[in-house]
Amino acid sequence: MISTKNIFLVLLLLFACAHLSAQELSQQIVxxxxxxxxxxxxxxxxxxxxxxxxxxxxxxxxxxxxxxxxxxxxxxxxxxxxxxxxxxxxxxxxxxxxYPSHHGIVNNSFYDPNRKQIYLKKDASAIKDSTWYGxxxxxxxxxxxxxxxxxxxxxxxxxxxxxxxxxxxxxxxxxxxxxxxxxxxxxxxxxxxxxxxxxxxxxxxxxxxxxxxxxxxxxxxxxxxxxxxxxxxxxxxxxxxxxxxxxxxxxxxxxxxxxDNKNTMPLPNLIDTAKFVVPNGDALLQIYAKNKRDIQPLYLKLRAAAVDYDVYLTTKMPKRWHYRAKDNKDGRIGDIILIPRLPKIFNLTGKPTNIGKHGFDxxxxxxxxxxxxxxxxxxxxxxxxxxxxxxxxxxxxxxxxxxxxxxxxxxxxxxxxxxx
Known part of the structure; x- marks a missing residue:
């Protein structure tokens, strides 16, 4: 049998959630x-x-x-x-x-090696955290x-x-x-x-x-x-x-x-996720090395094995993208970048993905x-x-x-x- 005290707590929680929802939907004024x-x-x-x-x-x-x-x-x-x-x-x-490399929001989702955190586009706490934004x-x-x-x-x-x-x-x-x-x-x-x-x-x-x-x-x-x-x-x-x-x-x-959202590419099996951080992506994969000595060996292996995607070191990204190592103000651009050749895209989750995409050149x-x-x-x-x-x-x-x-x-x- 539910006690009166528990019923009161449930009602209080429901009221608090409703109040929070109303606040979220309301205009905020300074x-x-x-x-x-x-x-x-x-x-x-x-x-x-x-x-x-x-x-x-x-x-x-x-x-x-x-x-x-x-x-x-x-x-x-x-x-x-x-x-x-x-x-x-x-x-x-x-x-x-x-440019994104200068203001710090370098992708919809990315990794900050200094903070050791991933910024996710669906993470409301990150979106509202001013320290991410330059x-x-x-x-x-x-x-x-x-x-x-x-x-x-x-x-x-x-x-x-x-x-x-x-x-x-x-x-x-x-x-x-x-x-x-x-x-x-x-x-x-x-x-x-x-x-x-x-x-x-x-x-x-x-x-x-x-x-x-x-x-x-x-x-x-x-x-x-x-x-x-x-x-x-x-x-x-x-x-x-x-x-x-x-x-x-x-x-x-x-x-x-x-x-081509039917024949997508998974994360290349050459990438050891114990050594590298790879946030989710489809038109761009950023690979962040936990140990910088692992960058060059992986880059060479990926270059040799790549099919339907291009492999870049951040130091060698096209200048016109303003997305190179020298632009990398907060270190938030990956050490290695994988870019699929349309219509191919990456799909790291294995779940169905939609047909319309952007993020490309x-x-x-x-x-x-x-x-x-x-x-x-x-x-x-x-x-x-x-x-x-x-x-x-x-x-x-x-x-x-x-x-x-x-x-x-x-x-x-x-x-x-x-x-x-």
């Missing part, structure tokens, strides 16, 4: 902040990322709002993601203007200068990088309906000037999810593109109803391609991301050549009138010509 009088006069930017929105998707799936909006502003032929072309690395690059995100730069910001999901916004979060932010989850997310943007825009964010970062995961599950040519991916397109159209209308002339920057982190056409921008800061009807995504950060800072002195990889000169 109290006591206001825009300084000077910052209240600055422009507004809504910075949108549609995860996995390949550079050709708007035309391919007739995204009517984006096609119309980009024609009123600036569009790039494509935007080149940083290597590796994965979500976490590139979202944090888009937030910091730094650089200074654009929202943190703004907040340092008394300009308020908001984020509805963006890697790095859930933790206080250099002690600073956006003023308004949400913990990532998939339970908040899209209408509620748009309502949050509306409410931010309607705040009084001293409380209104001048930078809103907004993240859409839907296109990436569909692309992984069904491939880049599937109707489900087209439907996800149209969902994002519809939401962008609604967001533009929200700014008009709020009476604000807002700049929009619409980007993605990478593209998408099809893989960032020069590949299918890996190319999107860049559109429109609003009062931008020229009209301008098409520019492809450029690297590190250059978006200084563009945002310029529009918002923010100063920075720390070192980044992006250069304002690359995108300055798109401004009026």
């Amino acid at each position: 109290a006591g902040r206001e825009n300084s009088p000077a910052q209240m006069q600055k422009p507004y930017i809504i910075y949108i990322s549609a995860d996995g929105f390949r550079h050709d998707y708007a035309g391919k799936y007739q995204a009517k709002n984006l096609l119309a909006l980009k024609a009123t502003g600036v569009q790039a032929v494509s935007m080149k993601p940083s290597y590796p072309s994965v979500t976490f690395s590139n979202h944090y690059t888009l937030a910091t203007g730094m 650089g200074l995100p654009i929202w943190a730069l703004a907040e340092q200068q008394k300009m308020l910001t908001a984020a509805f999901y963006w890697l790095g916004s859930e933790t206080a990088v250099q002690g600073i979060r956006p003023t308004y932010w949400y913990n990532f989850n998939n339970k908040i309906p899209m209408d509620a997310r748009l309502e949050a943007v509306k409410n931010w825009l309607l705040l009084p000037a001293e409380k209104r964010p001048h930078l809103i970062a907004f993240y859409f995961p839907e296109v990436d999810v569909a692309g992984h599950d069904f491939g880049s040519n599937a109707k489900e991916t087209g439907e996800a593109v149209k969902l994002v397109d519809d939401c962008v159209g609604k967001m533009v209308e929200l700014t008009k109803s709020a009476g604000l002339n807002v700049n929009f920057v619409f980007v993605s982190d990478h593209g998408m391609t099809e893989s 960032n020069a590949m056409p299918d890996m190319q991301a999107v860049f559109y921008a429109w609003g009062p800061a931008f020229k009209k009807g301008l098409t520019i050549n492809s450029f690297e995504n590190v250059h978006v950060y200084p563009l945002l800072a310029k529009i918002l009138g923010l100063q920075y002195s720390h070192q980044i990889d992006g250069k304002l000169a690359v995108l300055a010509p798109v401004l009026r």
Whole structure:
């Protein structure tokens, strides 16, 4: 028979879980902040990322709002993601203007030999641990200068990088309906000037999810593109109803391609996991040696045996990837890198994996991301050549009138010509 005391404890636990869930779903606010009088006069930017929105998707799936909006502003032929072309690395690059090897989030999952820990994309405690993150995100730069910001999901916004979060932010989850997310943007825009964010970062995961599950040519991916397109159209209308002339920057982190997800490659049996740490991966395997003397012998064996994948020492990675030993600021890039030759991919778990993949050479056409921008800061009807995504950060800072002195990889000169 259950005692009254035990029943009370169970009810208390259920209440605590419900309360925690409500907190996780609620907007988080850093109290006591206001825009300084000077910052209240600055422009507004809504910075949108549609995860996995390949550079050709708007035309391919007739995204009517984006096609119309980009024609009123600036569009790039494509935007080149940083290597590796994965979500976490590139979202944090888009937030910091730094290559992954410099800001520290070198893959979706990776090993830090100094910490002797693996960063996993599904580990909420790691995602919220600011000590993993280098650089200074654009929202943190703004907040340092008394300009308020908001984020509805963006890697790095859930933790206080250099002690600073956006003023308004949400913990990532998939339970908040899209209408509620748009309502949050509306409410931010309607705040009084001293409380209104001048930078809103907004993240859409839907296109990436569909692309992984069904491939880049599937109707489900087209439907996800149209969902994002519809939401962008609604967001533009929200700014008009709020009476604000807002700049929009619409980007993605990478593209998408099809893989052979039936005939995958396991971890090569030459790799002794007692001597090497190998985090999970499919388009890129990083091998970290526990003893550096074991690197060269394994490298030579893998080179001799490799079929359907290429083997690199970190010291010999292509310079254009900015992913070499000399770039390896925190030691988080593996000692040996294995890169499959498409359509082949690695599958270390042996479990079924999806068809849509990214993470490959960032020069590949299918890996190319999107860049559109429109609003009062931008020229009209301008098409520019492809450029690297590190250059978006200084563009945002310029529009918002923010100063920075720390070192980044992006250069304002690359995108300055798109401004009026």
